[in-house]
Amino acid sequence: MDAALALFLEHGFDETTVDQVVAAAGISRRSFFRYFGTKEDIVFGDLAELGPVILEALRERPDDEPIWDALEQAFGVLATQVNPERGAMIGRLVATSPALRAAHLEKHLRWQEVLAPEVERRVSTGDAPRGLVGEAIVATALACLDAASTAWLREGGEGGLDELRRLTRLALAAVRKG
Amino acid sequence: MDAALALFLEHGFDETTVDQVVAAAGISRRSFFRYFGTKEDIVFGDLAELGPVILEALRERPDDEPIWDALEQAFGVLATQVNPERGAMIGRLVATSPALRAAHLEKHLRWQEVLAPEVERRVSTGDAPRGLVGEAIVATALACLDAASTAWLREGGEGGLDELRRLTRLALAAVRKG
DNA sequence: TGCTAACTTGGCACTCGATGCCAAGGAGGA
């Protein structure tokens, strides 16, 4: 991973081939694909599998907490699983590669599948088709988080995670106000 | 396109190779890739390029119209560009293929880039970093549209476009209410 | 009608990501 990320940052993700990575890492191409299902997995690692972790955090929030507050707290566990520097690096790489952007969005979709039922349960209204409200709310939360991350990176990542949180709340407030 | 979509619907998108498509269509592999940059382009066609069309529709809405109403009207032009049956088929295909889902999300990102500045201009608040609010609002609108489409397809597409519009409004209302 | 320029088509070879199969090693336990 270290060898690969160094190459990605220097030459770009799309311009770096798997052959270059395995040469730098001193392993065979075949072994590489045993540990990383795809080239994109190098960047995201086990982030895609974090859905259940976020869900667990969400489950621990009280039922009567406003959904947006609960989601904000739940996504907070991400900060404990990935340090800010790595997050910023991922964000910078994602911004430069369509392939990585697609993988990033796929990751969010997987989170969404995991989280939507619990959100749906919390806000259950009854008059909407099953699944609609939960999916919409989680997707919106992820969209705001993404927009905030992008803006945060554009400013150079100043202010650390607190600033990122502030931007996320700002984005969400704008959405709710219209 | 007709030959390819028939194959996709019968055998699935991922399971159908470009070679099969070009054999069915009676053209060469090389010519295929001159008309379709990627295999996914067969499904989405020129939909990815529709961003400017939506933008144009959005520009024609009065400045003092609530942003969500303006966006709803703007996205309404999609109905004039793609008939419901084709939309439903695309939706069904997208639901079955990760590759298509990724392409679909990429398409939304392209729309987002085009629409965000105009939305930002309309709701300009001033105290948020440039770009944050516009991106968040457009991404949310697309997320709600997506959730509504998924739910609509789950119910078999009953009620036509009017029902889809109703579900979209429902999703958005849930997001804004929390 | 005949000539030419421009565009279209297809074939070939190649790159790159990804996968299945199999044989060669190495670690660990009975």
Next chain:
DNA sequence: TCCTCCTTGGCATCGAGTGCCAAGTTAGCA
């Protein structure tokens, strides 16, 4: 010591996508 399990790497192969070039087709023009 031997047997077993797991890891590793090599090989062949597939499928998407691209550059290059030659052949054919169309269109313009005299």
